[in-house]
Amino acid sequence: MLTKWLNLTVSMMSTEEKIFEAAFKVFQSKGFTGARMQEIADEAGINKAMLHYFFRSKEKLFEAVFLNAFGKLAPQVNEIFNSEDPLFEKIEKFVHSYISFVIDYPFLPQFIIQEMNNNPEFVAKFLKDEKRPNPSKLLKQIETEIGLGIIKPISPKQLLLDIFAMTAFPFAAQNLVKGIINISNDEFFQLMEERKIHISEQIINAIKK
Template identity: 70%
Template sequence: MTTEEKIFDAARIVFQKKGFAGARMQEIADEAGINKAMLHYCFKNKQLLFEAVFMKVFSQLAPQINMIFNSDESVFEKIRKFTFSYISFVIDHPFIPQFVIQEMNNNPEFVMKFMNHNNRPNPSLLISQIEKEIALGILKPIQPKQLVLDIFSMTVFPFAAQMMVKSIIQISDSEFDQLMEERKTSIAEQIINSIKK
């Protein structure tokens, strides 16, 4: 394993445990088994390291999502696979949604950089397919972009607003984790039942 790979693995572990604000470069260096000077040689500061880790993780997620969107499966099956894949991924990488929200406010240039990336999630084929399945009478006459927005919102929001969600419905961390596991399938069925003709 190269020094850079050790740093990425260590940073991912520390960021997942502590979040961006709580993570310290010394802690990441210790986790990687290198000294802090070497870490700063590779990444000048915590922000640059976090952005690099985020882009590496995001580049694993986006192709999975696009593979689902661009497959030959039905809209219903795509909804099922998207909600399951996205929620599973975020459970494994819980720092992602909160980081995106934080960066939209603090560093919009970086957010635009990864959203304009060639591998970003692109639902255009899914939107065309929704229109076709409406014309075929498989789906109710719905606005395709509203449906895509609903799918993203219902999967992303609980993670992005985790503290608020826990507080409003008064649940513990373990109860939240259980609800998220259930949402891997429950969101899809809820959406499918609302759009099925």
């Protein structure tokens, strides 16, 4: 987004950009059904009619925001998953890159998961997209490395789930986590920083021979 590049202030953004960023913010915290067009307009500091002028409808605006959000994550996941690196290195790179990214967009995981569950018709739409996360190469690699005796026999899908779960869950369940283990926002992000190393260690310890 242009504003990220040039660090522009709100006043220099185009109205369309202001709407988009406001919508991103509101949709993330309220979800599609919870979000209000008026709140997005207020957040953007413009008249509500502008939302429809630029994006036609709430659905269209949401779609733009959601696909953009998902499009931020998927490519870098794929780049790592489809590289020629050995498995352990891929795990380290994925965890590090995912957590670094999501620390900047802390509500993105929950947003994606939530809308994925509430609007299942949406799922189909971009699972066809070639940018979608595609773990098939990684799954084969896991089998190969088992065959080579590098790692213990293990279900590749379970391992993939482990990796996603360990990295994404704390962000997705952010408020629950903070409440249950009783930590502040700062402590949470400190914990997530540490987690970049922790997760790789845990998983590699568990599967290495």
